[in-house]
Amino acid sequence: MERKTYRDGGSRPLTEYPRPSVAVDTAVLTLDPDVGLVVLEVRRPTRRGWALPGTFLHEGERLADAVDRSLHVKANVRGLRPRQLQVFDDPSRDDRGWVLSVAHIEVVHADRLSSRFADATRLVPVGTPGRLPYDHAEIVARAADDLRRRYRDQPDPDRLLGDEFTLRALRLAHEAVAGQALQRDSFRRAMEPGLVATGVTTAGGRGRPAELFRRRVS
Amino acid sequence: MERKTYRDGGSRPLTEYPRPSVAVDTAVLTLDPDVGLVVLEVRRPTRRGWALPGTFLHEGERLADAVDRSLHVKANVRGLRPRQLQVFDDPSRDDRGWVLSVAHIEVVHADRLSSRFADATRLVPVGTPGRLPYDHAEIVARAADDLRRRYRDQPDPDRLLGDEFTLRALRLAHEAVAGQALQRDSFRRAMEPGLVATGVTTAGGRGRPAELFRRRVS
DNA sequence: TAAATAGTGTCTCTCAGACACTATGTC
DNA sequence: GACATAGTGTCTGAGAGACACTATTTA
Numbered sequence: 001m002e003r004k005t006y007r008d009g010g011s012r013p014l015t016e017y018p019r020p021s022v023a024v025d026t027a028v029l030t031l032d033p034d035v036g037l038v039v040l041e042v043r044r045p046t047r048r049g050w051a052l053p054g055t056f057l058h059e060g061e062r063l064a065d066a067v068d069r070s071l072h073v074k075a076n077v078r079g080l081r082p083r084q085l086q087v088f089d090d091p092s093r094d095d096r097g098w099v100l101s102v103a104h105i106e107v108v109h110a111d112r113l114s115s116r117f118a119d120a121t122r123l124v125p126v127g128t129p130g131r132l133p134y135d136h137a138e139i140v141a142r143a144a145d146d147l148r149r150r151y152r153d154q155p156d157p158d159r160l161l162g163d164e165f166t167l168r169a170l171r172l173a174h175e176a177v178a179g180q181a182l183q184r185d186s187f188r189r190a191m192e193p194g195l196v197a198t199g200v201t202t203a204g205g206r207g208r209p210a211e212l213f214r215r216r217v218s
Numbered sequence: 219m220e221r222k223t224y225r226d227g228g229s230r231p232l233t234e235y236p237r238p239s240v241a242v243d244t245a246v247l248t249l250d251p252d253v254g255l256v257v258l259e260v261r262r263p264t265r266r267g268w269a270l271p272g273t274f275l276h277e278g279e280r281l282a283d284a285v286d287r288s289l290h291v292k293a294n295v296r297g298l299r300p301r302q303l304q305v306f307d308d309p310s311r312d313d314r315g316w317v318l319s320v321a322h323i324e325v326v327h328a329d330r331l332s333s334r335f336a337d338a339t340r341l342v343p344v345g346t347p348g349r350l351p352y353d354h355a356e357i358v359a360r361a362a363d364d365l366r367r368r369y370r371d372q373p374d375p376d377r378l379l380g381d382e383f384t385l386r387a388l389r390l391a392h393e394a395v396a397g398q399a400l401q402r403d404s405f406r407r408a409m410e411p412g413l414v415a416t417g418v419t420t421a422g423g424r425g426r427p428a429e430l431f432r433r434r435v436s
Numbered sequence: 437t438a439a440a441t442a443g444t445g446t447c448t449c450t451c452a453g454a455c456a457c458t459a460t461g462t463c
Numbered sequence: 464g465a466c467a468t469a470g471t472g473t474c475t476g477a478g479a480g481a482c483a484c485t486a487t488t489t490a
Contacts, residue, residue: 017239017274017275017276018276018277019237019238019239019240020237020240020275021235021237022237022238022240022318056235057235057238058235058236059236059316060309060316061309062307062308062309063305063307084304084305086302087281087302087305087320089280089281090280091278091279091280098277098278100240102305166469167469167470168468168469183452183453183454184469184470185453185454185455185470185471186451186452186453186454188469188470188471189451189452189471190451190452201469203461204461204462205461205462205467205468206461206462206463206466206467206468207460207461207462207466207467207468207469208459208460208461208462208467208468208469208470209460209461209468209469210468210469210470211469211470384442385442385443386441386442401479401480401481402441402442402443403443403444403480403481403482404478404479404480404481406442406443406444407444407478407479408478408479419442421488422489423440423441423488423489424439424440424441424488424489424490425439425440425441425442425487425488425489426440426441426442426443426486426487426488426489427441427442427487427488428441428442428443429442429443
């Protein structure tokens with residue numbers, strides 16, 4: 001042995017420290033045009049009921065990759081970019097043993113979920129996520145809260161909409177996130193600094209055609 | 219065996235999953251009246267240089283307890299309330315093996331650090347933390363950033379000061395956190411909704427005595 | 437009295453909120 | 464034309480920022 005002291009001042013080699021299992025759990029949020037902000041839930045394999053998709057971390061794997069993998073395996077959804085929310089570390093939170101869970105949030109366009117397993121998944125309004133195991137109800141609440149903060153100042157920062165959209169579509173998305181109606185004119189003025197007009201206008205709907213905007217790259 | 223499927227849809231029992239070591243690292247921030255916002259660093263036991271205090275998580279231990287333990291053992295500091303910042307999960311971040319680190323931030327009154335080991339610790343301005351190993355420089359930057367956001371609206375939410383303080387002391391603390399001078403009158407009016415006047419005034423200093431305030435419990 | 441600091445009145449500028457008007461499409 | 468929606472002018476009230484004045488202490 002070269003060294004005799006270790007990172008915590010103790011004398012045990014790294015391999016002798018007991019190690020927790022590490023899981024990831026993800027609140028995948030998207031926008032249902034009719035229902036509003038919804039969260040993806042999957043059937044629990046071992047018990048009745050529904051839960052957020054999650055998995056154990058594999059050896060040498062990044063947390064974000066474990067999130068991607070769990071969504072692929074459990075819901076047939078791919079190619080997303082999760083953000084960390086919080087670590088849940090209550091040693092007794094999982095009766096199968098010592099399991100830390102890193103909660104994530106993932107916000108996606110509804111199209112991304114069109115390929116999801118029809119039977120094994122469901123989309124539920126974030127306000128009424130149903131009975132969820134572990135800390136999943138808290139994860140959903142925190143995810144919705146996190147989203148509301150992010151959407152207050154910027155136009156659709158998590159790309160619930162596509163690259164181009166009308167101010168009406170943008171406002172409806174923000175209203176779904178905020179959970180309340182927003183003033184049409186104030187909203188426009190608040191968002192305009194973060195938008196770039198394309199000069200193109202929509203057609204076909206009722207009323208005057210609206211211009212399409214992009215997010216400002218900043 | 220009762221069950222044959224597991225949380226990730228695989229068929230292995232929980233004990234067969236490879237597990238990472240989990241560490242905590244903490245940015246302890248405090249206020250030096252002369253220097254400003256400073257961070258606590260400890261001597262690295264195995265190599266040259268300084269690092270943030272940290273330790274490996276013990277079996278069944280809460281993250282916050284591991285933070286407390288590491289500060290006690292490495293710096294002789296106790297009784298604090300850490301907040302989680304972020305998990306660092308690069309599999310190659312630690313050359314001793316697969317180690318996840320949960321970064322924490324801890325903000326304390328300078329008195330709490332008076333008992334710290336004189337030789338094995340130092341307090342360094344957050345803007346110039348020196349050469350730090352692992353992701354510690356990023357942790358310090360994020361901690362300072364986090365603190366700035368928290369201090370924008372509320373009067374000293376993390377109790378860098380005691381229970382009672384003058385508006386001058388409060389403003390100097392907020393200026394140290396913000397890294398810039400703040401307008402005296404605007405600052406007072408911005409903070410007053412979060413304060414309760416005690417009716418007691420200080421004496422002994424130069425100039426007109428100032429009233430002492432407490433934080434509003436809300 | 438001079439200097440230093442505390443506390444407050446007030447002006448201005450900006451901006452959110454609200455209302456209302458004009459513009460331009462479909463039915 | 465009736466209706467629906469887009470886009471914008473404008474009024475108002477709240478609040479941040481800035482300046483200046485008064486108040487109260489020490490040296």
